[in-house]
């Protein structure tokens with residue numbers, strides 16, 4: 001019997017029929033970038049974590065497309081990822097993994113396996129105009145046309161799952177209309193889970209993290225035909241003229257907010273603190289070491305920031321390790337934080 005971690009990875013692979021052995025099963029296409037992070041003046045009063053003390057901390061960031069396919073389909077509507085590694089003193093490091101969706105699809109590991117099963121890709125075809133009219137006469141929304149070149153999709157299965165599982169509705173709805181960013185530098189990336197930060201006075205706060213692009217958010221016009229590969233080139237060109245900056249925002253949860261459930265976004269009216277600025281300066285020269293082979297893990301934390309009791313967050317620790325082993329990723333020299 002496979003471990004739960006292996007079952008999770010296999011379930012993801014099952015959703016991407018074009019998965020290629022030796023690559024990430026999801027967020028397969030990516031680009032590694034380097035730069036630094038500098039905490040804001042107030043950050044250290046919220047967390048004793050080393051990267052929040054104000055010194056300049058080197059970072060590697062991997063931007064990615066969400067799909068588990070090695071084909072670069074930048075123009076397709078898809079979730080995008082931003083995985084950041086902060087390099088600390090004495091060969092320590094900590095990671096923060098975020099995506100362009102503000103909530104996750106399911107609250108438990110069991111639900112994740114069921115969701116993956118439901119979201120298997122099925123063939124998609126353009127609906128005939130007559131069938132569209134027939135649907136509209138019955139007040140049924142006609143199927144959206146497939147993207148040119150798209151033969152399969154997991155959208156129908158995800159929708160059917162969400163119809164019967166309330167917690168998945170928000171993420172399935174948001175993912176369905178997420179679109180394609182004009183640049184990896186022009187999207188907001190949410191770390192989704194709750195973490196617990198400890199202040200110098202030992203005050204513990206439940207928080208969520210978000211990367212806000214200084215350049216602002218911009219999507220490609222969905223009416224334009226999708227372009228396959230533009231995001232890596234756009235980033236290289238952009239970095240030649242100026243650095244790419246993101247603000248790290250930390251939202252502080254209040255009593256009654258969902259601390260252990262990543263499917264529930266917190267109310268908008270919460271205190272939000274700027275924890276620092278990320279400045280990316282160049283596309284990493286070695287894309288094998290600093291992108292393809294690197295292995296990020298959301299549970300790789302340092303004192304001053306800890307996991308919440310979110311079961312999805314806990315499950316990701318071993319799932320990412322199993323995936324790293326399967327694809328021959330570089331073994332991480334840093335001890336993973338407490339569960």
Ligand code: HEM
Pocket residue numbers: 008009012023024025026027030062063064080081082083097098099104109112190191192262294295296312315316319320323324327329
């Ligand atoms: C049970 C839930 C989840 C499972 C089983 C899972 C599994 C995985 C796996 C196996 C990988 C590839 C890891 C590697 O080979 O290095 C991955 C990558 C990734 N996941 Fe998840 N994931 C889950 C939830 C999430 C959530 C909630 C987020 C939102 C922040 C997320 C964002 C990402 C991103 C951005 C990457 C790409 C990381 C990189 O660039 O290396 N995942 N996920």
